[in-house]
Amino acid sequence: xxxxxxxxxxxxxxxxxxxxxxxxxxxxxxxxxxxxxxxxxxxxxxxxxxxxxxxxxxxxxxxxxxxxxxxxxxxxxxxxxxxxxxxxxxxxxxxxxxxxxxxxxxxxxxxxxxxxxxxxxxxxxxxxxxxxxxxxxxxxxxxxxxxxxxxxxxxxxxxxxxxxxxxxxxxxxxxxxxxxxxxxxxxxxxxxxxxxxxxxxxxxxxxxxxxxxxxxxxxxxxxxxxxxxxxxxxxxxxxxxxxxxxxxxxxxxxxxxxxxxxxxxxxxxxxxxxxxxxxxxxxxxxx
Amino acid sequence: xxxxxxxxxxxxxxxxxxxxxxxxxxxxxxxxxxxxxxxxxxxxxxxxxxxxxxxxxxxxxxxxxxxxxxxxxxxxxxxxxxxxxxxxxxxxxxxxxxxxxxxxxxxxxxxxxxxxxxxxxxxxxxxxxxxxxxxxxxxxxxxxxxxxxxxxxxxxxxxxxxxxxxxxxxxxxxxxxxxxxxxxxxxxxxxxxxxxxxxxxxxxxxxxxxxxxxxxxxxxxxxxxxxxxxxxxxxxxxxxxxxxxxxxxxxxxxxxxxxxxxxxxxxxxxxxxxxxxxxxxxxxxxxxxxxxxxxxxxxxxxxxxxxxxxxxxxxxxxxxxxxxxxxxxxxxxxxxxxxxxxxxxxxxxxxxxxxxxxx
Numbered sequence: 001x002x003x004x005x006x007x008x009x010x011x012x013x014x015x016x017x018x019x020x021x022x023x024x025x026x027x028x029x030x031x032x033x034x035x036x037x038x039x040x041x042x043x044x045x046x047x048x049x050x051x052x053x054x055x056x057x058x059x060x061x062x063x064x065x066x067x068x069x070x071x072x073x074x075x076x077x078x079x080x081x082x083x084x085x086x087x088x089x090x091x092x093x094x095x096x097x098x099x100x101x102x103x104x105x106x107x108x109x110x111x112x113x114x115x116x117x118x119x120x121x122x123x124x125x126x127x128x129x130x131x132x133x134x135x136x137x138x139x140x141x142x143x144x145x146x147x148x149x150x151x152x153x154x155x156x157x158x159x160x161x162x163x164x165x166x167x168x169x170x171x172x173x174x175x176x177x178x179x180x181x182x183x184x185x186x187x188x189x190x191x192x193x194x195x196x197x198x199x200x201x202x203x204x205x206x207x208x209x210x211x212x213x214x215x216x217x218x219x220x221x222x223x224x225x226x227x228x229x230x231x232x233x234x235x236x237x238x239x240x241x242x243x244x245x246x247x248x249x250x251x252x253x254x255x256x257x258x259x260x261x262x263x264x265x266x267x268x269x270x271x272x273x274x275x276x277x278x279x280x281x282x283x284x285x286x287x
Numbered sequence: 288x289x290x291x292x293x294x295x296x297x298x299x300x301x302x303x304x305x306x307x308x309x310x311x312x313x314x315x316x317x318x319x320x321x322x323x324x325x326x327x328x329x330x331x332x333x334x335x336x337x338x339x340x341x342x343x344x345x346x347x348x349x350x351x352x353x354x355x356x357x358x359x360x361x362x363x364x365x366x367x368x369x370x371x372x373x374x375x376x377x378x379x380x381x382x383x384x385x386x387x388x389x390x391x392x393x394x395x396x397x398x399x400x401x402x403x404x405x406x407x408x409x410x411x412x413x414x415x416x417x418x419x420x421x422x423x424x425x426x427x428x429x430x431x432x433x434x435x436x437x438x439x440x441x442x443x444x445x446x447x448x449x450x451x452x453x454x455x456x457x458x459x460x461x462x463x464x465x466x467x468x469x470x471x472x473x474x475x476x477x478x479x480x481x482x483x484x485x486x487x488x489x490x491x492x493x494x495x496x497x498x499x500x501x502x503x504x505x506x507x508x509x510x511x512x513x514x515x516x517x518x519x520x521x522x523x524x525x526x527x528x529x530x531x532x533x534x535x536x537x538x539x540x541x542x543x544x545x546x547x548x549x550x551x552x553x554x555x556x557x558x559x560x561x562x563x564x565x566x567x568x569x570x571x572x573x574x575x576x577x578x579x580x581x582x583x584x585x586x587x588x589x590x591x592x593x594x595x596x597x598x599x600x601x602x603x604x605x606x607x608x609x610x611x612x613x614x615x616x617x618x619x620x621x622x623x624x625x626x627x628x629x630x631x632x633x634x635x636x637x638x639x640x641x642x643x644x645x646x
Contacts, residue, residue: 178374180367180371180372183371184367184371184373185373186338186359187338188359188388188432189359189360189388190384190388194388198384199373203374203375
């Protein structure tokens with residue numbers, strides 16, 4: 001199997017790759033070195049000016065970045081814990097197992113934007129059913145307009161929307177575990193709780209790492225929920241990186257600056273996710 | 288401390304996995320459960336361990352109702368036919384697992400684990416991952432894990448069946464050593480197997496199990512010499528005992544046109560439907576013997592198994608040497624008829640050469 005034209009057959013794939021991945025990245029890098037905005041559209045060259053502005057003169061970007069970190073880490077941890085609990089619950093032989101398995105997946109089957117609109121209605125301060133119920137206790141939290149509470153509202157909606165995905169991954173993991181170690185553990189004197197700590201959880205570690213990383217990547221793109229629920233408000237208190245980049249690029253048309261933010265964001269994400277994956281592997285797999 | 292079971296039954300589907308099984312196991316003894324695959328051996332051991340709850344019946348240990356105690360508090364150890372270990376732990380951690388479940392000092396754990404590893408010959412492998420071990424070594428790890436906790440009841444469920452021939456022999460010898468060292472006199476050892484040879488070598492008290500029912504209980508020698516029924520004779524012999532439908536009259540055993548003089552212990556059995564049982568090793572090639580046709584000749588190890596046929600009678604002969612036969616060859620054989628058994632039409636033992644019943 002050594003003929004000259006074999007590389008020829010790589011071209012279709014390569015073209016697609018260049019078209020949808022390599023060209024956009026290179027173009028973003030070039031764009032970030034330009035001053036493209038609505039007054040001055042075009043690929044001029046202004047050197048590192050955008051990057052200097054980003055690193056010295058734009059606290060709003062960094063605030064939104066740390067807010068994003070907080071939101072994504074918190075939601076993913078919550079999703080993992082709740083998802084694992086639910087998956088563990090329907091992993092065992094319980095009544096209506098199939099029903100629950102499907103039920104827990106329902107949020108994932110809904111359209112995020114529409115569900116967020118519904119959540120927004122739920123959490124409406126004067127008209128929403130949540131505060132209607134809470135009025136019994138005489139409280140009326142400002143779900144969407146208090147800078148602190150709004151963050152947790154975003155977390156609640158995100159957790160509701162994406163826990164099913166975590167649930168699905170973890171349930172698949174649990175179902176693929178070998179049965180034998182559990183037989184052995186019972187005989188070896190491990191009570192159900194210890195069995196979970198010493199057998200189930202360690203065996204699930206590789207799958208957990210995968211699931212957490214996938215969800216972290218997904219969660220750090222969070223945009224639609226924020227956009228619909230609070231539009232980043234009140235003020236900028238729920239604004240995340242992608243939302244801020246969206247505002248700069250597609251509302252204010254500072255394309256060059258938005259490109260520099262996107263590229264910086266990409267680099268930071270690659271580095272931090274690599275570190276997180278390494279740390280998780282070390283902690284969970286003890287390798 | 289005795290382990291007593293009364294009428295254990297377990298019927299998860301339309302078949303009995305256990306059918307009114309009762310036994311009385313005494314500490315310091317070795318019990319072998321002999322039965323073919325699917326005879327309920329594993330079910331029985333799992334029931335003792337607590338992994339299964341029987342539909343009816345009782346198990347008592349040390350006077351306490353065993354069925355009320357959850358698995359993890361029963362102080363039972365078990366070795367499975369599959370090599371079951373914890374894939375995420377290394378050899379040392381695997382063996383230490385049962386001890387870690389109790390509040391025991393790390394130094395005591397270290398000592399006990401090394402002891403157990405020593406007795407199964409795995410010292411030096413502590414840091415290895417389970418996947419890096421061979422099947423035999425993996426089984427040794429699970430054996431060590433079952434030894435380390437000093438359980439009062441040690442269950443071995445066909446521990447050798449998935450090993451290759453050499454390892455099986457080797458590990459079987461080690462088992463015998465371990466058992467004869469008397470694993471502490473307070474242990475009840477229960478060993479299940481399909482292999483009659485293993486049963487004889489272990490030489491414990493044998494329980495013959497078939498379709499969930501106990502067929503016979505007794506010392507290995509007794510089971511071998513005086514199987515109480517055709518079934519037991521089949522189960523406790525490998526290859527299974529040859530069964531020949533014959534008639535005895537005028538002191539002659541007659542079948543397929545052959546007349547053999549009946550030995551004394553068979554001569555009085557003149558009933559209809561009598562079945563003569565003869566071990567494959569109790570038939571020999573002989574120039575002056577009766578002619579049979581070869582249906583199949585298999586060579587296993589240093590032994591040749593000849594499947595022979597004459598009329599409707601099929602028998603298996605084992606010969607202690609390697610011989611080449613072709614299908615449809617004619618061979619002449621002789622029966623060591625004084626070693627023959629006789630069974631009634633309903634399968635019950637009628638007479639044995641070792642003095643069972645009419646003999």
